[in-house]
Amino acid sequence: MAELILHHYATSPFSEKVRLIMGYKKLTWKSVIVPSIMPKPDYVALTGGYRRVPVLQIGADIYCDTALICDVLEHLTPLPSLYPEPGKGLSRVVAQWADSSLFWAAMAHNLSGKGAADVFAKAPPEAAKAFGEDRKAMSSNMVRLRPGDATSAYKSYLRRLSDMLDDTDYLLGGYPTVADFACYHPLWFTRKRTPSMADILQLTPAVVDWLDRMAGIGHGTMETFDEAQAFEVARASLPHTLLSDSTFQDDHGIPLGSHVTVTAETFGPEPTDGELIAATRTHYTLRRTGERFGTVHVHFPRVGYVLRKVES
Template identity: 45%
Template sequence: MTQLIFHHYPSSPFAEKIRAIFGFKGLRWTSVHIPMIMPKPDVIALTGGYRKTPLLQIGADIYCDSALIADVLERLAPTPTLYPAESAGMARIVAQWADSTLFWTAIPYTLQPAAFQHSLSGMTPEQLKAFMADRAAFRGNAPIMQVPESTGALRLYLEQFEAQLADGRPWLLGKATSIADFSVYHSLWFVRRVPPVAGILEPYRHVLAWMERVQALGNGTSEKMESGEAIALAAASKPSSTEGEAFLDLHGIARGERVTVAATDYGVDPVEGELVLSRPNEIAIRRVDPRAGEVVVHFPRIGFRLQRQG
């Protein structure tokens, strides 16, 4: 099968989402650990400026955002499916909500002062200070919940999940595992790994049992690679061809024009390149890097803004 090079770090919630999907699909993957904070020179060589975690690299094709990565893995390994027929549409909607609203509820709750140092254990005071400065710049002007609000909201969501699972269903949307399970799981996984705040989960026995089922899927089989090797592999590869692909024009921008693509929520650093792909759920640009060579960087359509350069 195609070599799946996954750029991540162990404590990243969105990376845990994809690691769990690797386990669900029984996939073999190559692990490249990246820094938690800037500078990330090897990441930027591949993406041109996008700095969120994780990334999936297949040769000289770089896939950004866990929602798109999940779609790519589904395309490459359709069985077992992340999108069962009876719940595919709802599963995607729940996943999008979980990756945004639930995530930004769990993060301020988990990183509250009482738990902050524990959640980032192993860091020196200087590293903690650098982490906070990096995340402030990364978040930009995006609003963040205060601890009382995030605590209250998270409890309400947990009560709703508990009620959903109380009828004996094994997965959030019924008998079949779906993308909704992995998208909800990763934020709760982040909470559960920090003992000072993990107690919020304890009253919800059905939620905890469901989390155990997701965890039991494992993380697939992985082998390690250094980031420099991944860049060399990209430089020695050619991006997959987009010739003959249908082109969905929603912006009045033609294939081949110079554009920028940027996230619309946080980590909004723009990536410049030549527009080569526009699908209903995906856009991609071609760029050339002195180290990585010619690469095509792929983004999901939802959550990203495409603009003509200049």
């Protein structure tokens, strides 16, 4: 089994999604804690500009975005599956909705009213201000929901999840799929990080019971690690992708070997630059070299990311 290094921080909802999947697949992993806001000099150096959390490092391969991380973990440990037949397409569609529409409605609700006070209760006033400015910069390409609109949408989404749980323990059947893990993490934040805003969950008791079942999965076996150790692992390794598709799919007229950037469509506008060495039906891969970490391959999913050629 390859050594799994998760770069994350404790209160990150998307990191909780991956941590719970580690538990579901009974994996052992190394935990590297990174800052929740900029500056993140080591983290950004390793990724080439990408600053969203988490990323999964395996040797000299850096996997960005939880949708792609899920595919990697599925390849490493196929059972129990995140994408069981016959509904694997449906599970991906629900997960994509959860990571976007559900997530942003939940977080706009969570951080309104007393929720922000919950998050920063033990922090100095300047911490809350710095966090707000950091997230404002990350969401410069987005239209953010107002609190009242977000709460209305969140209530509707919770009712829809409750309907999915009428006759089953998990959203799409008798066992968790990627849809469950994607829907869980914004609700986890409501429950654990913003308890003043968590009464909204009580409107759907079936969802509360499902949250309890999901939380019981746990996080697998975690070992502490640090960024310096992670850099050393990268420097001592050769890139070797665990993504199964390799056929070049040219949708942009950009040949392999080009100097390119990859940027998130919405949240987190910072580009990652490097040499394009893979553009398949599911992902992009950039080669990057640095003195501290050697040569790494940084991987992104196609969906949700924009590829551009850097004109010299």
